[in-house]
Amino acid sequence: MPFKLFFFMVFSLAAVVLHGEVCAAPVRITAAGTPAGSATLELQADELVTMTPIPFRLLVSDGAGRPVTGARVSCDMIMPSMTMPENRPRITERDGAYVGEMIFTCAMGAWRINCLAEKTDGSRQAMSFDIETVRMK
Ligand SMILES: [Cu+2]
Secondary structure (H helix, E strand, C coil): CCHHHHHHHHHHHHHHHHHHHHCCCCEEEECECCCCCCEEEEECCCCCECCCCEEEEEEEECCCCCECCCCEEEEEEEECCECCCCCCCCEEEECCEEEEEECCCCCCCCEEEEEEEECCCCCEEEEEEEECCCECC
């Protein structure tokens, strides 16, 4: 094996190990067009890639900053630049958050995740999350 190649492989391995330690935090996206802090989407992945179930936590709070619990929450994953097949993750409530798995089926543009919380008092809260890029797996 050429020395250069060996060095490259060792360096790559070290980079992967270091990356895992430094970047283990989830991808956090704040809802666009709503009061600051009213909703946050956490995607448990170092990097968003296609065709991979990515666990998520959706945290919703009301105008006073209190967590919204007991709501019926649905999300619709769309791409603004093209028509895509319906993509709605199954969502359950756990530990004060709405959780499930998202699968991005396309890497040819931005995604938008439109979510709706139907609260126990009958009111509705719409949230929208923008994702610029998803890498092809
Ligand atoms: Cu697409």
